[in-house]
Amino acid sequence: MTKDIDTEPHGELAHHKDYADPPPAPLFDATELRKWSFYRAVIAEFVATFLFLYITILTVIGYKSQTDIAHGGDICGGVGVLGIAWAFGGMIFILVYCTAGISGGHINPAVTFGLFLARKVTLVRALLYIVAQVLGAISGVGLVKAFQKGYYNRYNGGANMLADGYSKGTGLGAEIIGTFVLVYTVLSATDPKRNARDSHVPVLAPLPIGFAVFLVHLATIPITGTGINPARSLGAAVIYNNEKAWDDQWIFWVGPFIGAAVAAIYHQYVLRAHAAKALGSFKSSQNL
Template sequence: MHRRQLSHRGADSGGEFLFNKLCAEFLGTCWLVLGGCGSAVLASAFPQVGIGLLGVSFAFGLTVLTMAYTVGGISGGYFNPAVSLGLAVAGRVPASSLLSYVIAKVAGAIIAAAVLYVIATGKAEFQLGSFAANGYGEHSPGGYSLTAALVTEVVMTFFFLIIILGSTHDRVPAGFAPIAIGLALTLIHLVSIPVTNTSVNPARSTGQALFVGGWALSQLWLFWIASLFGAAIAGIVWKSVGEEFRPVD
C-alpha cells in the first residue's frame, strides 16, 4: 500500500491515469491469487515438502507485500474490493471510480484462477477438490458453521482495514506499510484458514468459486457480504477515531 496514493483524495476524480491504476490493480490481484491460492492448490500438501497452513499463510502475505511495493505508487496497491470500499468510506479515495476498481480486481482474480486451473490440470489424475475456494459448513476445512464463518470474515476484514488505514496514515513513516499489511494478511490466514479457507477478499473468492461451481458459487454470497460489511465498518470507525485524532502538543 502506497501512503501517498491512499491519502491523495480525489486522485481519480477526473479519470486521469485511471486506466494505469486499473491495470495495476488487475496485475496485483492476479499475483495475489496466483501466489496465495496457487500455494494452496499446488504446494500445500506436496509429497514430502508440502508447505502446509503456515506456508500458504505466508504466501498470501508475501503476494501483498511484494506487489504493494511494485505497483503501490501507481494505484495504491489495494488488490481487494473490500479494501477499496473501506478506503472510500474512510474518505481516503473517491467513490466515483469504485465500481471500475472492483471490476478490475475481480477480472484479475478470474484470470489468475484460470491460469492456476490450467497448471493444476497438467498433473496426471488431477482432482479439482476445493481448489482453495472458500466455504462454510461441510465445505469449511474445519467444519465450522455459517455463523462462525460470517463472524470470522467480518472481524478479520475489519481489522485488516484498520491496519491498512493506520499504517498508511500521513503520521506514520512512509515505506513500511506493505510490511505491516503483508504480515497482517499472513496472521489473518493463520487464524482463519481452518474456518473458511480465508477470504477477506471477494475477488479472490469469486475467481476460485467460478471454477469449482456448485457449492462454492452457492456460498459465495457470504464472502462478499461479510468482507464488504467488515470493511465498511472499519472505514466508519477509522474516520471517526483515527482521522480525527490529533496528537497532544
C-alpha cells in the same frame, strides 16, 4: 499522551500546526476518466490481483498435493498452513510495495470499499478498481487451472468454502473480524498524518499490511479457508464452479464489506476524531 496538533485553534497557537488533513476525494470526478494515470492504476490493480491469485492458489493446491496420502503424499510434507499464510501475506507485501505509488495497491474490493468510505478514492475509481480486481482474480485462477487442470480439480481449486463443523454465522464473523483487521491496518499504515511526521512510513506501509494478511490467515484458514478478499473468493469460485463454493459465496462478500465499513468508521470517526472536529466547527460557527 500526545495531542492532535491539527485541532488547535487559529491565532497565537497556529504556528504549532504542522499538518492539515487533505481534502476528501469527491464522490465523482469526471476528469479522472480523461487521465492516462487513472487507467494505468486500473491496469495495475488487474495485474497485481492476477499475480496474487496465481501464486497463492498454486501454493494451496501444491500443499494439498504434497500431503495427499492417497496419491503418494506425506501428511507431514508441504508448506503447511503456516506456509500458505506466508504465501498470502508475502504476496500482499510484495504487490502493495510494487503498486502503491501507481494505484494505491488495494488488490482487494473490501480495501477499496473501506478507502472509498473514508473518502480516499472517488466512486468511479472504486468501481473500476473492483471490476479490475475481480477480472484479475478470475484470470489468475484460470491460468492455474490451464497449467494444472488435474491437480486443480482434484484439490478443490483453492476455493473458499465454510469448513465442516462451523456454522454460517461463525464463518461470517470470522470474515468480518479478519477484514476489519486488514482494513484497519491499511488505514493506519497509510494515514497521511503519520506520513507527514514520519518519513519512513510510506516505505514501511506494505510490511504491516502483509503481516496483517498473514496473521488473519493463520487464524481463519481452518474456518473459511480465509477470504477477506471478495475478488479472491469469487475468482476461485468462478473457475472451480462448485455448488458448495457458490452456496457459501455470500459469506465472502457480506463479511468483508461489513468488516471494511466498520474499520473505516472506527478509524475516521474514533481514532482520527473527524466527528469531534466536525462538531467543534459547528459550535464555532454558532458563536459567530
